[in-house]
Amino acid sequence: MWKSIIYKEWLKIRWFAIIYAALGILVVGNIFLKGQHDFEFSQEAYYWYSILFNQYRFYEYSLFKFVPLIGALAIALAQYFPETVNKRIKLTFHLPVNENKALMVMMLFGAFCLFAIAAAQLLLFTGLSLVYFPAEIVQSALISIAPWFLCGFVVYFLTALIVMEPVWKYRFLYLLVTATFVPLYLQTAAARAYSPALPLLGVFTVLLSVALLFSGYRFRKGEM
């Protein structure tokens, strides 16, 4: 039964997940293509100097900041919007499994796909960074991009909440809450500046993983 549910989720999101993964890898590749070009055209020492002392954030190239957010939004919409068409989610609720558990499995599968794609991007980013930069610059870059990937998960959880909410008025209000909360992960900041905030941002991200249960419950109870 669970395998079937997971397979159904995979069928819904597969193309979006593949496109997001490809886009992420292309963007990371593009960052280092630019880096390699800059290395060739200006002295390496000056490139390092710009990063260390002139706040040059090489990892922001190609709008990398927004890639996890866009990917998570696409996957969440692909996964949950079809469930709201003709209230198809009710078919899942009629299965002989715990309703909350079914929702959590859906959500965990989506989050796992996001995690796998993020891990691939981060591995590629770290590997390529280590070719060009010393550990200090790589570590600073990873701390700086970490909130963007956490933001991806938050957007995924909150989009699921909004899409599954049965009442339009509340969808709008949830959207407003999302608009107040998501920017906390996307502040413009110097390299490594996010380090003190990361633990709490991580806790909020994990806590929000159960957000879907709320609108799922309202859906089940027939709120219109």
Next chain:
Amino acid sequence: MVKISRYILVLTAVVGLSVVLPQFYRMAFEKPGRNPLIQYSCIDHDFIILRPDADDKWTNREGTKLTREAYEKKLPLMHTRQLVMDGTMPDSINGEKINIQHAGIFRSNFRITPDEIHAPKPKLYPLFESQSGRANLEMPNDFFRITWRMEFIDAQTNRILEDKSRMFSAVLYNRGFKFPATSINGIPTTRKSCDEGYLVIDSANQLFHIKMVKGEPFVRQVELPNGMKFKTIQCVDFSDKLYYAYLFTENNELYVLTPYDYMLEKFEVDDINPDKYEIRIYGDYFNFNVITIGNGFIRTQVVDRDHNKVDEYAETRPTYDTRPEGKIAQLLFPAELKMTDDNSSYVNFFLKMSKSYWWLILSLVLIIAQYFIIRQRKKNIRTEIIDLMLIGLTGIFGFIAVNIFPNKFID
């Protein structure tokens, strides 16, 4: 579990709203307040004040209004060019004949703000050649770190330069340096008049001067009084070349480090706390104006060229919390959450609680309003106790949050 998910969402909304609502309020109603510039006049031997926002922009300490020209004449070493242009620059000040070019050498400006102290520091630095024989400094191809040893990393190959690293590490070790470094302070730019390397604190809290002279390491330990610790060391490149750096101690004292003899000389000023206050130091031929600017106050302490205190003057001014718009904010919001802070370059959850308890009045009103909402929904009040408590604690944020995520079906 559904109940928990609701409270998590309510918490999320409270966090988001406590950032956004006070921010919107500030953007709509906060009034700007510019600090006055308080300088010591070597002509009057008294303070002269420039208030950019006031009708009487230029005054003396007593508040006597001055014209712009009179103001500039009282600060001849600050407005030298203008006075020379007007033909009113005095030949002598305090009985001393003034050579403009010579006096200009002693002019210095220094400024440090708390957000520069509380900021992520780079962990790699370029070590310039101090005596290259060239007129301009050149950027080296390698950067150093001081961890378990002093390591130089070549930017072209991203590899450690073993020979150079061993040579510098060995000299540091022989001079008693205890690895790793806890603070590396210098002016890492080629746009300075000359290179004096770095002032480095080691793990045993010893201060070392490290530079590279003709490719060889130059390492010199600076004798520190027992237990002296620094909040920050700020290297300077002033034209008089009298000091290597301003050193700000943990007990809010200010020292300068002199070149060649490595003497620590104390400025007779107090409460110099760069952790909290903006510090400005203006030096001229006669005096140093040491200015501390905090939230709601500005204080200028004047020392002479021998660093003895001459005079001081302080002013307070209304802050956001004491102005009407700030007081209304204290009624509306129990707290303000910011991701950035004026005193830090880090991103963090900066929670500023309301200075008063006026917000409790609004909380009480909102609890009553919520009670009527509950009655209207025909809900059992006992199931809503936590929501009411949340409103009591978080005021308007909690009220909005519990109504955005209603517990219509959750009992």
